[in-house]
Amino acid sequence: MNGRPGNGRPANGWTGAVRWVVAGGLGRLLVVLPPYAWLTLFFLVPFVIVLKISFAEMVSAIPPYTPLVAWVEDVYLQLRLNMANYIFLLDDGLYLTAYLNSIKIAAIATALCLLLGYPMAYAIARAPEARRNGLLLLIMLPFWTSFLIRVYAWIGILKDEGLLNNFLIAIGVIDQPLAILHTDWAVYIGLVYSYLPFMVLPLYATLEKMDLTLLEAAADLGCRPLRAFLLVTLPLSMPGIVAGSMLVFIPSVGEFVIPDLLGGPDTLMIGKVLWVEFFTNRDWPLASAVAVAMLVLLVAPILVFQRHRQNAEEPE
Amino acid sequence: MVGKRSLALFAVLGFGYAFLYLPIVLLVIFSFNESRLVTVWSGFSTKWYGELLGNQKILDAAWLSLKIAFVNACGAVFLATLAAVVIVRFRSFRGRTLFLALVTAPLVMPEIITGLATLLMFVAMEHAVGWPEGRSATTVTIAHITFSMAFATVVIQSRLSQMDRTLEEAAMDLGARPLKVFFVITLPIIAPSLLAAWLLAFTLSLDDLVIASFVSGPGSSTLPQVIFSSVRLGVSPQINALATIFVGVVTVGILLAGRLMNRNESAGR
Numbered sequence: 001m002n003g004r005p006g007n008g009r010p011a012n013g014w015t016g017a018v019r020w021v022v023a024g025g026l027g028r029l030l031v032v033l034p035p036y037a038w039l040t041l042f043f044l045v046p047f048v049i050v051l052k053i054s055f056a057e058m059v060s061a062i063p064p065y066t067p068l069v070a071w072v073e074d075v076y077l078q079l080r081l082n083m084a085n086y087i088f089l090l091d092d093g094l095y096l097t098a099y100l101n102s103i104k105i106a107a108i109a110t111a112l113c114l115l116l117g118y119p120m121a122y123a124i125a126r127a128p129e130a131r132r133n134g135l136l137l138l139i140m141l142p143f144w145t146s147f148l149i150r151v152y153a154w155i156g157i158l159k160d161e162g163l164l165n166n167f168l169i170a171i172g173v174i175d176q177p178l179a180i181l182h183t184d185w186a187v188y189i190g191l192v193y194s195y196l197p198f199m200v201l202p203l204y205a206t207l208e209k210m211d212l213t214l215l216e217a218a219a220d221l222g223c224r225p226l227r228a229f230l231l232v233t234l235p236l237s238m239p240g241i242v243a244g245s246m247l248v249f250i251p252s253v254g255e256f257v258i259p260d261l262l263g264g265p266d267t268l269m270i271g272k273v274l275w276v277e278f279f280t281n282r283d284w285p286l287a288s289a290v291a292v293a294m295l296v297l298l299v300a301p302i303l304v305f306q307r308h309r310q311n312a313e314e315p316e
Numbered sequence: 317m318v319g320k321r322s323l324a325l326f327a328v329l330g331f332g333y334a335f336l337y338l339p340i341v342l343l344v345i346f347s348f349n350e351s352r353l354v355t356v357w358s359g360f361s362t363k364w365y366g367e368l369l370g371n372q373k374i375l376d377a378a379w380l381s382l383k384i385a386f387v388n389a390c391g392a393v394f395l396a397t398l399a400a401v402v403i404v405r406f407r408s409f410r411g412r413t414l415f416l417a418l419v420t421a422p423l424v425m426p427e428i429i430t431g432l433a434t435l436l437m438f439v440a441m442e443h444a445v446g447w448p449e450g451r452s453a454t455t456v457t458i459a460h461i462t463f464s465m466a467f468a469t470v471v472i473q474s475r476l477s478q479m480d481r482t483l484e485e486a487a488m489d490l491g492a493r494p495l496k497v498f499f500v501i502t503l504p505i506i507a508p509s510l511l512a513a514w515l516l517a518f519t520l521s522l523d524d525l526v527i528a529s530f531v532s533g534p535g536s537s538t539l540p541q542v543i544f545s546s547v548r549l550g551v552s553p554q555i556n557a558l559a560t561i562f563v564g565v566v567t568v569g570i571l572l573a574g575r576l577m578n579r580n581e582s583a584g585r
Contacts (some may be wrong), residue, residue, distance in 0.1 A: 021361060028406060035399040036411070039418040042462040047431035063439045079357065079410070114334070119328040126325075135329075137570070141554070142336050144566045148540050149559040152547050153339035154347065159551075163342060168357075196336065214539050225321070246424075254426020256526055261547060271428045278432060279529075291429045296465045300425055 033097045047295075054288035065285050085289035095290065099297065100269040104250035105184065105259075105269060109191035113199040113248045114241065116192065121203035121240070122233075125210075134210070139200050151190055151261050158262070160184050182264035190258040191248075198247035206240030207233075242309075246302065253298055270294055324424075340563060347556035354389045364553040368561075371554065374542055381539035384453055385521040388460040392517040393510055395461065396468035401498075403469070422466035431530035434459045437533060444460065451533035459531045460521040467520060468513035475509030515573075 056065035072078045089095045124135045142150060157163045158181040165177040176296040180186050210233065256271035263269070270290065278287040332475075350361035368374060374398065399419055406412070437456050438448055450457050479502070487497045525540035532538060545550055 028409070029496060031398050032402050032406065032415075034578070035402065035419070036415055038395055038462070041330060041414075042434065042437070042458060043418055043430075045420060046430075046437035049436045050343075050433045053436055054491075054521070063443055114555045116328070116332055120332040123322075123325040123329040126322075128385060129567055137574070138333060141334070141566075141570060144519055145563050146543075146572065148525055148543050148547070149555070149562060150339065150341070150557060152543070152551070152559070153343045155547070155572065156551050157339060157342065180444070193335065218570065250424050251426065254428055255448070256428050257544070274428050274432065284436065287432060291432050294426065294429060299424060299426070299429075303421065306420070306424070307417075 016101065036170075038138060049292055050288045053285055054292045055083070056285045056288075057082050057084070058283050063284070064282065082285070085286050086293070088286065088287055089293055094268070095270075095273065095293075098270045098273045101268045102253045102270040105187060105191070106249050106269075109252050110199075110245050110249045112188060112192045113196055114245060117196055117203055117239075117244065118241075119197035120196075121200045121207055125204050125207035128261050136201070136204065139197050143197050147194060150194065154180060154186065154190055154193065154262060158189070167173075167228075173253050181262060182267075184263065184267055186262035187214075187259050187267055187269075190262045191252050191255065194258065195248040195252060198203055198251075198269040201208070202243035202247065203240040203258055206237045208238050246306070250299075254294065264307055335466040340559075343556055344560045344563060347553065349553060349556075350440075352553060363559040368554045368557045374539070374554070374558065377537050377539045377542040380453060380536060381522055384457050384460060384538065385518045387457050388464060388521040389458070389514045391461040391519040392468045393472075393514045394464045396411040396472050396513055396517075397506075397510065399465065400472040401468045403473050419469050420468055422463040423470070425463075427524070428525040429464075430463055431459070431527040434462070434527065435530040444455050451531055453532070453536045455533070456528050456529045456536065456538065457553070459527050460517075460524060463524075463527065464517035464520040468517045471513040471516060472506060472509045475506045479505050511573075 050067060053065050055068055058064060058125045059066055066080070066082075070078050070080065079235055119138070124132055124139075127135060155162075159165075160177045160179060160181070162181070164180070165174075168174045169177065180189075214232050214236075215228050218232050219225070223231065236265045253269075255269065256275055259269040259272050260275070262270075272295070274287055274290045277283050279288060346357075347364060348362065349357055350363070351358035383432050399415075403414065403419065432457075435451075438451065442450070443446060461582050483501050483505070484497050488494070492500065524538075525544050526533065528538045528541055529544075532541065543555060543558070547555060
């Protein structure tokens, strides 16, 4: 709470400790401690445990996995790392296919989101200033209603005898219902629908801040509007494109509800595989190994990337 | 230079809004449909609302979810306020890097991993120290606070970092102690962001299916879990009715919040 910089570091020695307490160090500690302890206990420690269990074997006991460390003949402390789960992940083509497929589906959904979200964000950013907040609120409003219910709404629209097919047949565009529900297309629609706000908001933030005189300058120099867009607006909105794409891509990769409700039996996504491994097969160690692999291959690179960006934005 | 291009732009905008709202509108319309088929209109009826209100399982789950969301939002905002103060004001202390990583990680962590990890921790803890005894509303609340405080922190942090520091400095020059400065000056200024963060945390908790599925026990199914299992069995008009109530409450809430904020802003001017 004490804002003066540079007085929070605990100094060495007893007198230093007293000076530290007097300078507000104790108060600062009391502020730091609750969130730090909470996140460590309920967020960091769980991941250590997942890592641990991914090296265990499944047994039918409570808890249903073997301990890694055991006493052997009362004198040897034995550490058993069971690599079988990871070997199985590599050997069984299902997991690799599911990973690649999740990345493919998330990438296509992100591209579609960008394709729809960019013009929307652009139109809002160039709308009269008084209307912008209202238009933005309309983008965010669906987010406040239940995610599950919004996905559910699409089932009624997309199924064979659903509203979309009924409508298309009624106006004579098709005479056989299109099979959309339980295909990858339904998953794309569901993902774009659910994550569109996360694309539009960061895009709007960068487009709105843009200096419009740059476009005037380009026009004065004889640049046609389309070229000016490609040369000026698009590069300047890159931070928004990157931020929006991340916000859509990351949750899409691990998505479970949308592929489960809208996708078909051949819509393989890693989130669904983990779910089945845990809830249906009750193989906790294998589910943990899937989670660890997912973390290492997907989340860790993204975190490193984000830190780089943050450091670039606010040098400490 | 405008004309045709801006017309195309607004056509896309219109399409986008239609895409966002049409499913919700259809959901609401068909909640008043008489037929069990949610896609064929056969007359106006409110019988699904009656059935919904008679469905004890959904009502129990809704009540439980609201309680969890309430406790979660309070806990998350408390921890997030402290976290935001740490991030914005404590520029250097040992462990800051890890702290920043821990606060941001839940934002990008796939829910399914968070859910699995949290459950495995609860199981290991129960095995080691005997607490928590089985999975219950308590474990769901703890898991929800953990991930929703990350979102709440972002909201509060952005407000806190934009705040005018000279007010605090003035209070401090006049001899106010840091704690008093925080409660008398800082807290009222960032209060709107606390409310926004509270609502966000509340919604996130009310909306969560994946994490709750991992950490809830047999007697503590939350509303999303009950909806999910009934949706898996097929489309049901009762869910449409429930969705309509949801949409109605959210719309009224947002309108009220908007009016309140407008009034505050014009009063502040």
